[in-house]
Amino acid sequence: MPFLLLLFSFHSTNKKKSNSLENPWYAPKWADTLTHVKIYEPDFIKAGQKIYLAHCIVCHGEKGRGDGESGFGLSIPPGDLNDPFTLNESDGSIYWKITNGRKPMPEYITKLKDEERWQLVAFIRDIQKENLAKKENRKPKKK
Ligand code: HEC
Numbered sequence: 001m002p003f004l005l006l007l008f009s010f011h012s013t014n015k016k017k018s019n020s021l022e023n024p025w026y027a028p029k030w031a032d033t034l035t036h037v038k039i040y041e042p043d044f045i046k047a048g049q050k051i052y053l054a055h056c057i058v059c060h061g062e063k064g065r066g067d068g069e070s071g072f073g074l075s076i077p078p079g080d081l082n083d084p085f086t087l088n089e090s091d092g093s094i095y096w097k098i099t100n101g102r103k104p105m106p107e108y109i110t111k112l113k114d115e116e117r118w119q120l121v122a123f124i125r126d127i128q129k130e131n132l133a134k135k136e137n138r139k140p141k142k143k
Pocket of ligand 1: 025052055056057058059060070071074076077078079081085086089094097098102103104105106108120
């Protein structure tokens with residue numbers, strides 16, 4: 001009986017994470033070449049935060065952990081914007097995903113201006129900055 005219980009809990013934890021693992025979301029390669037010069041400018045980040053609060057927090061939660069109230073019960077969970085997958089993504093890839101969406105994540109190509117979508121990328125990079133810094137530190141130093 002304890003063995004069966006163990007099997008069951010293993011199965012259910014697996015299930016929760018399965019979406020992003022089984023069917024990862026990739027932007028097209030060319031999207032990696034896109035970027036915006038203002039991405040680290042405080043005004044840009046601030047503007048992005050404002051848009052994030054209006055459009056994204058409902059699903060993605062305040063810190064991007066995917067714990068917004070509308071995020072629960074979606075067919076695919078919003079995930080964590082601080083997970084290694086997203087930390088390793090290019091600015092252009094994140095921009096492309098905000099632009100095009102993938103159900104149940106809406107597309108913002110018509111709802112937000114181009115610049116506003118880049119401001120969101122700036123804000124997401126800001127949410128990630130502590131983890132991004134850790135990642136930098138882990139890289140072997142160039143000689
Ligand atoms: C209705 C809920 C919902 C809203 C609103 C929403 N998202 Fe999402 N978002 C999702 C879901 C669900 C996913 C995962 C989709 C998938 O993996 O197929 C996602 C994925 C993403 C990703 C991709 C993460 C990755 O690394 O693959 C980014 C970036 C993102 N959202 C940003 C935003 C931004 C910025 C906004 C606001 C403009 C926003 N989202 C609004 C539900 C939402």
